[in-house]
Amino acid sequence: MYGAETTAPIDMTRTWAPEVPAFREHVERSLLAAARAPDLASTIQRHRFHGSARDKQAAADWLSKRLGAPPTPTRLLVTGGTQNTLVVLFSRLAAEGAAIAAEKLTYAAIGQLAMLGRIRVLPVDIDEDGMCDDSLEALCKAHNLAAVYINPTGHNPTTSMMSLRRRQSLVRVARKYALPIIEDDVHGLITKNAPPPLASIAPDLTWYLMSVSKCLGIGLRTAYLIAPSDDSLADLLRPIPSVSSWFVPGLSAAIITYLIESGAASQIVGEISKEIAARQDIAQEMLGHLGVMHTNKSSLHVWIDLPSPWTAEPFIRAARLNGVSLRHPRVFATPGVNVEHNIRASLIAPTTHEDLRRGLSALADLLVSRT
Structure with missing residues (x-):
């Protein structure tokens, strides 16, 4: 004992993300590049909002590793992390008192974030293949769901890896009921042989989230959000242009963009x-x-x-x-x-x-x- x-x-x-060899060296180089950049004062003293054009292009290139092709930058935001982004998505997609669905075992913050938005979380059954499509459909029939949150790749906490067939079945259910999908692909880039994201099967239904917390570092407080369309993104942003709590930290964005562009x-x-x-x-x-x-x-x-x-x-x-x-x-x-x-x-x-x-x-x- x-x-x-x-x-x-x-x-x-x-x-x-575990500490790995050369990580410190790569980050030191990116910090030095940011310090020497002509826009250093702007990076520190002003909002980066949802990323510069350069940030978004780097992000699109990075996300293409999972999506198969770079997403359109006009559908992409660089944000201040998954949780900040989910607060906004939940509040904008679901009215107070409305319900969203999620795996019955899910990311620990989901219930707390929903509580902040005064919305309900209804459990969907899971098996060794992840969220069950028949259980989701039963919920859709019984409730007017505002969205479904899904963590299909390296599910937290069960570690399940949803098959392509199950992903396609869930998409069919979501499409039948015009149900927005919020896909959390936080483990996508560190998972070997992962099936394609739901966002590549149903881009018109899916709000795709990829945080750098597991593949680079949680301290960077950065995530990427891809909207189903330019119009849906505009609708999301229009009433909240000054809500800065989910803006990306400028220095974090500069560090990550350098790391992506340099290959680090x-x-x-x-x-x-x-x-x-x-x-x-x-x-x-x-x-x-x-x-x-x-x-x-x-x-x-x-x-x-x-x-x-x-x-x-x-x-x-x-x-x-x-x-x-x-x-x-x-x-x-x-x-x-x-x-x-x-x-x-x-x-x-x-x-x-x-x-x-x-x-x-x-x-x-x-x-x-x-x-």
């Missing part, structure tokens, strides 16, 4: 993918033989089935006594959904591979002991 009294617990709660961003993503693969190999070594682990092998975490008689709360307490910090899975549940027999364990939060091995070893011991 790793006594919490003598050593700090190994954090296995949160996920972010692609190198960083490649190194991040290698580090994730190495940590996934460790997870397979430590937990794979137990038959309780779900992963798509590109995910920043694993999703663990707790064997009976374990449930979440006592398992988390026992893990803490053995030197490991975990989050309760209820944070991923939509209202009315109970989740007690699974745990998400971050593979990235532990600082070193040795820490990761120690943390997973402690969890494996508990899973085997079942007491």
Whole structure:
């Protein structure tokens, strides 16, 4: 046992882009380029709004890696992060008291963001292929949904990878009911062999979101939003031109644009993918033989089935006594959904591979002991 009294617990709660070789060097170069740019004062002292023409062109080139072709810059915004963007999307697509749909287990912030907009989140059933199209259709028949939020690629928290067939089925349902899709593709660029985004299947229905939090760095507070059309983007922006809370930070935009244009961003993503693969190999070594682990092998975490008689709360307490910090899975549940027999364990939060091995070893011991 790793006594919490003598050593700090190994954090296995949160996920972010892992630190990789040469990252510091690439960022230092981008900072130096920004410092030497003739528009430095403007970058720091004025709004960047939703990105300069250069920012948007770099973003379009970057996003083409997932979308298959560069999106039209007139449909693209550079924003101050996923959550800020979702607040705006929820408030503009859904009137107060309206309902949106989401996977019954979903990104932990969705319920909180919906609460800020005074809208309801209705749960859609999920299986090993992600959101179930028949469950979404049942909700569409029973409710006048304002939108559906979907995380199809490297689903958080279950790690499922939605097949192309399921994506096409969900699009058919959304099109039948004229239902806007909000697609969160945060893991798209770090996921190997991912099917095409919903936005490439139904661009006219989909609000596509790609944050740099997992593929570059969460501290940059930047995401890209692609609207279904020029008109829909204009409608979104028209009543809120002075709401700056979701504007992209100027320095972040300058850093990211330099990283993309120089090729450094692609190198960083490649190194991040290698580090994730190495940590996934460790997870397979430590937990794979137990038959309780779900992963798509590109995910920043694993999703663990707790064997009976374990449930979440006592398992988390026992893990803490053995030197490991975990989050309760209820944070991923939509209202009315109970989740007690699974745990998400971050593979990235532990600082070193040795820490990761120690943390997973402690969890494996508990899973085997079942007491």
